[in-house]
């Protein structure tokens with residue numbers, strides 16, 4: 113299978129957007145089309161476009177009413193934006209451990225971390241696999257918490273037949289360069305909830321009062337009125353540029369083919385691991401379809417170091433192996449609480465080893481293989497190299 117990462121359609125829409133000269137009446141045409149198309153593809157009532165998939169999380173938290181000193185439960189094994197967004201909202205990230213087989217945050221571990229200050233949970237569909245959403249939603253319901261899916265890595269992954277982005281109260285996606293769909297940078301939030309949709313729009317649009325879910329932008333009539341009062345509440349400028357929206361729209365229209373190629377590549381690479389007892393892939397429960405942002409495995413052979421395996425793989429022509437991120441709470445910014453003044457909120461919180469033992473055990477063992485091949489024959493070549501690397505060490 114072959115697909116074009118950036119096709120004629122992206123170029124056509126980008127040029128059309130540019131030909132509008134960013135004039136007020138032309139601006140945001142493509143962003144508006146993107147929001148409609150994305151919501152339709154995922155199957156939600158609304159979607160709101162953003163500058164990136166971190167601003168999405170920050171805004172979703174604020175739309176949910178999360179604020180100063182509230183606690184938000186997050187996994188430590190993920191890209192740190194999940195937790196940085198919590199700090200942006202002046203709230204406190206509380207880390208819940210992951211499941212050893214799926215590497216995903218679990219409902220059981222979430223429940224252990226709930227206190228009277230907990231307001232929300234961000235559950236990450238890590239590497240393209242959704243967590244046990246029924247169990248997480250049940251915990252959230254029992255404790256009155258908002259659930260935000262972080263689906264930055266999970267386009268068209270499913271849980272019990274439901275697409276990523278349709279179960280939580282709000283769901284965040286990223287269009288950053290490594291993602292299934294990309295516009296270089298960019299993000300989008302889906303929701304079925306009218307109030308959250310309006311808040312997402314307002315908070316990401318400078319708190320303008322005259323915008324609404326349907327009316328994304330203020331008009332000339334608004335701003336040519338000297339008595340026009342703009343800001344009904346605090347907001348940020350997190351709006352997506354229209355030329356970025358043009359590229360993201362084309363990618364959204366091509367979502368199925370782009371994801372299919374990536375999923376196929378993921379399966380090819382994962383198949384290469386079969387029969388190897390010391391490389392254990394992320395476990396995909398029967399009720400899930402994995403979207404394979406990456407193929408991730410634990411290496412549990414004490415005789416091989418992470419670096420030796422990668423070196424051999426590269427020597428044989430491999431494309432490189434990524435490590436899992438450091439656990440967020442072990443990053444220096446967290447260990448040393450360098451939070452741009454917010455550390456005063458955190459006097460009673462300590463970040464360091466021991467918080468999430470399973471995540472601490474698996475993170476150093478993990479190897480991530482890339483899946484963003486746009487010709488699956490390249491994934492096949494990589495799979496052969498992976499098999500040779502395994503045989504070398506066997």
Ligand SMILES: Cc1ncc(COP(=O)(O)O)c(C=O)c1O
Nearest residue numbers: 164165166191193194264286288
């Ligand atoms: C799980 C996860 N959450 C959030 C983000 C942040 O997205 P962005 O880079 O668009 O801000 C990313 C990726 O970059 C991610 O992988």
